[in-house]
Amino acid sequence: MTHRGDRTLAAKAIARVEGEGAMYVRVSDGRVEEVRLDIYEPPRFFEAFLAGRAYTEPPDITARICGICPVAYQTSACQAVEAACGISLPAPLADLRRLLYCGEWISSHALHIYMLHAPDFLGYPGAVELARDHREIVERGLALRRVANSIMEAIGGRSIHPVNVRVGGFYRVPAPGELAPLAEQLRGALGLALETVAWVAGFDFPDFSCDHELLALREPGRYPIERGTLASSGGLAFTAADFEQHVIEEQVPHSTALHASLAGHDGSYLTGPLARYTLNSRWLTPAAAAAAREAGLGPDCRNPFRSIVVRAVEIVCAIEEALRLIDAYQPPDRPFAEGAPRAGTGHGVSEAPRGVLYHRYELDEAGIVRSARIVPPTSQNQAAIQDDLRGFVQDRLELDDERLTRECEQAIRNYDPCISCAAHFLSLRVDRR
Amino acid sequence: MTGGPGTERRRVVVIGVGNEFRRDDGIGPEVVSRLRGQAPADVRLVVSDGDPTRMIEAWTGASLAVVVDAVLADPPAPGRLHRIVVDRAADAGVHPVSSHGLSLGQSIALARALDRMPERLIVHAVEAADVRQGVGLSPAVAGAAAALTAAVLQDLPADRGPTPDRARQA
Numbered sequence: 001m002t003h004r005g006d007r008t009l010a011a012k013a014i015a016r017v018e019g020e021g022a023m024y025v026r027v028s029d030g031r032v033e034e035v036r037l038d039i040y041e042p043p044r045f046f047e048a049f050l051a052g053r054a055y056t057e058p059p060d061i062t063a064r065i066c067g068i069c070p071v072a073y074q075t076s077a078c079q080a081v082e083a084a085c086g087i088s089l090p091a092p093l094a095d096l097r098r099l100l101y102c103g104e105w106i107s108s109h110a111l112h113i114y115m116l117h118a119p120d121f122l123g124y125p126g127a128v129e130l131a132r133d134h135r136e137i138v139e140r141g142l143a144l145r146r147v148a149n150s151i152m153e154a155i156g157g158r159s160i161h162p163v164n165v166r167v168g169g170f171y172r173v174p175a176p177g178e179l180a181p182l183a184e185q186l187r188g189a190l191g192l193a194l195e196t197v198a199w200v201a202g203f204d205f206p207d208f209s210c211d212h213e214l215l216a217l218r219e220p221g222r223y224p225i226e227r228g229t230l231a232s233s234g235g236l237a238f239t240a241a242d243f244e245q246h247v248i249e250e251q252v253p254h255s256t257a258l259h260a261s262l263a264g265h266d267g268s269y270l271t272g273p274l275a276r277y278t279l280n281s282r283w284l285t286p287a288a289a290a291a292a293r294e295a296g297l298g299p300d301c302r303n304p305f306r307s308i309v310v311r312a313v314e315i316v317c318a319i320e321e322a323l324r325l326i327d328a329y330q331p332p333d334r335p336f337a338e339g340a341p342r343a344g345t346g347h348g349v350s351e352a353p354r355g356v357l358y359h360r361y362e363l364d365e366a367g368i369v370r371s372a373r374i375v376p377p378t379s380q381n382q383a384a385i386q387d388d389l390r391g392f393v394q395d396r397l398e399l400d401d402e403r404l405t406r407e408c409e410q411a412i413r414n415y416d417p418c419i420s421c422a423a424h425f426l427s428l429r430v431d432r433r
Numbered sequence: 434m435t436g437g438p439g440t441e442r443r444r445v446v447v448i449g450v451g452n453e454f455r456r457d458d459g460i461g462p463e464v465v466s467r468l469r470g471q472a473p474a475d476v477r478l479v480v481s482d483g484d485p486t487r488m489i490e491a492w493t494g495a496s497l498a499v500v501v502d503a504v505l506a507d508p509p510a511p512g513r514l515h516r517i518v519v520d521r522a523a524d525a526g527v528h529p530v531s532s533h534g535l536s537l538g539q540s541i542a543l544a545r546a547l548d549r550m551p552e553r554l555i556v557h558a559v560e561a562a563d564v565r566q567g568v569g570l571s572p573a574v575a576g577a578a579a580a581l582t583a584a585v586l587q588d589l590p591a592d593r594g595p596t597p598d599r600a601r602q603a
Contacts, residue, residue: 064454067482111486127485128539131546140548145486160482 023408025393032397035390037382037412053083055341055367056167062359062374063161068111071104071156072352073374074165075226077357081167083240084346084363087339092332093169094227096155099325100162101226101350102318103151106144106189107159107320108353109311112416113200113243114141117308120410121203137199138430139191144315147189151322169336177328186326190319194291197312199293205305208392212384214275217351223283223317224276226350231279234265240347244357247375260380268383271355272415273310277301285320288313303329304388304414311353311416341367352377354416378417385415444496445590446477446551448488450537451503457511457561457574460581461501465559467582476589480600485540489549498551499588502537502583503561503574511562514581516588519547519554555588557581 026034046065050058058077063070082088089097110121114137115127124130130139149159154174155210156162164170168178215236217228229239230246238246249260262269278300278416286294292313301310343365362370392411396404447468453459461478468477479491483502492498503517519541537556544550559581562571570578 067452067484111484115486126539126548128542133541133548138543142486142489142547149487149490159487160484390521 002357006200019248019251023389024411025408026387026391027383027397030397032390032394034384035049035386035393036329037386037389044166047374050361050369050372053369055085055361055363055369058359058361058369058372059173060163064231065374065376066398068108069352069357069369070378071101071152071165072350073359074162075101075350075351076348076357076374077361078165078167078238079227079348080346080348080359081348081363082337082339082346083348084344084361085341087168087337089169089337090332092330093335093337094328094426095171095325096170096173097196097330099151100155100165102322102325103148103155105148105151105225105318105353106193106315106322107148108416110141110144110148110196111163111182112353113196113308113311114144116373117413118200118203120413121200121308122275140195144189144192144196147185147319150182150185154179166336168339169332171335173331173335174329176329176331179329183323183326184250186319186323190287190316190323191314193319194287197291197316199294200308200312203308205303207303208305208363208388209302210270210274210304210384210388212270212387213262213265213277215262215269215271215356215380216275216279217270217349217356218279219283221283223280223285223288223314225318225321228349228351230349230356232260232262233267233278236265237264238314240335240358242348242377243347243349244360244373245430247380249375249379259327259383261383269380269388270384271377271380273307273314273354274304274352275355277310277313284313284325285317287320287413288317291316299333305412307414319336331389341365354378355381378415381415381417385417436448445473445475445499446479446492446495446497446505447472447477447501447585447589448481448482449450449490449500450483450488452482454566454568456563456565456569457559457566457571458503458564460503460559460561460570462576463570464501464582464585465579466527467578467587471582471586472589473591483537483540485543488537489544490564491548492544492551493549495551496551497555497588497590499585500537500554500556501585502556502558505564505565506560509560509562509570511560512577514584515556515558515560515576516584516593517556517558519556521550521552521554524589553558557588559584 024036031373046062050061058081059074061078062073065073101250119126119130127138152159152162157164164172182315214233217224218231219228231237246263249262281299295309297309341363343363347364349356357377358375360373364370389408389411448463449465450456451461453462465480467480481487481491560573561579562573
């Protein structure tokens, strides 16, 4: 007998993180009866206190939702308000927005790969232990984050919670030549990023595949980052304005986060790197596309464990994009596009590092926010993560509780849930019957 | 390369760790704000979310790093100050707990593994009463801010003039 028929695995919440995760698994007669992933979602509070604020405020307020992806919040917020007010960005400002977002992708992905996720694959309890044995590897991750922070500082004014972003563009834009040192740093980082892809591609990946519908932005001709329309692997295509017609959120008793599903489609859906890659791999930048091929990625990737490879490829893509944007940069006449508030509703979407981030604002004629809605990627992915965990646990019931717990934690980290302490956010208690 | 006057102090950094939207966790940024204009001009003032990679970048190469952070203690005495001199190599058992999930202890452990510890590291911690979401320090922690700022100043090299009104973000 290699496994017990009835088992209950419960992971308690850990306090003092900006987002708390807990997991509960119940096994009865050798079948996984129930899997619940509970993620506490701070954004819900923000929706309430955005009401009554001026239309200029959501980018700065919502940036505070997440210390890892503030640019995603700022960008989706700006685009929603700009849509409501009829403001369109001239190309140089739109390019700067994309450049800033590239910085966030590099920073967030490098953090996740090196500090949070790679130790799982290499048998280390964390980045500290990995660093003791492989200092040069962890230093490479830090070097990538340093470049990312330089982009954030040059365009966003500072590296956490950028202060230079406003509705319509920026408060200040770089002078000609100001970005040259950044380009130099990025050229050096490109080699580090390619090394990262080769490194993670050599990990052992469990044989696991998810069949969720995948949802990502699409912007024909280039890899989606800061804007686009929505597309799904099942053939859905819609704009941000129709997001709430297609994405249905509902309460579930065990979670403060809402569960999302696609209207008219059974089951959960997944957003994030796997979805972005599978729906858009043809539009990767040249070095990123070549790195993906060499890493063994085909046009699709449906193994969540290989998301670490996709993230590494996306770092290459973001660096190439950043270099292209800097090379083409011509300072705009004005740092922002003017626009007066007007009554209406605007919708904005962008590809946060961990998936589609949707904002909607309803403004009155004075530009006061009457209502706000924010749908972050982690709440969209919650049901898909649970579904995957169910199958994952079912196939591994022969493992003892300690090993199963560890593998479940690793499986959850595949999705990079937006929990500031994704490293070891689960501590598992096992109740045996 | 030799530096000009003040080069040594240029290698001094004060890092205020915390999130001003988590009440008492904002004490680190608050102290950095108070130090502007009071700290020697060539002391770098940094506000950080406590992310270990950013912490390490902020203090790498420093002759002295002073970290200001909130801690939760059991039993609690909100407002009580602690000053801890962290050894470059040994585990000092420093585990301040802020609303950010990755602790200062992890930053120190990672810096040691990477040989990126500052020459001297001093942690000034204040016991928090409330790190829930919201702005504003609790009365106990607000009341300790002046003494905490003074304690940090005591650890800095002799004054040669006020800082420009600037602080960078790490």
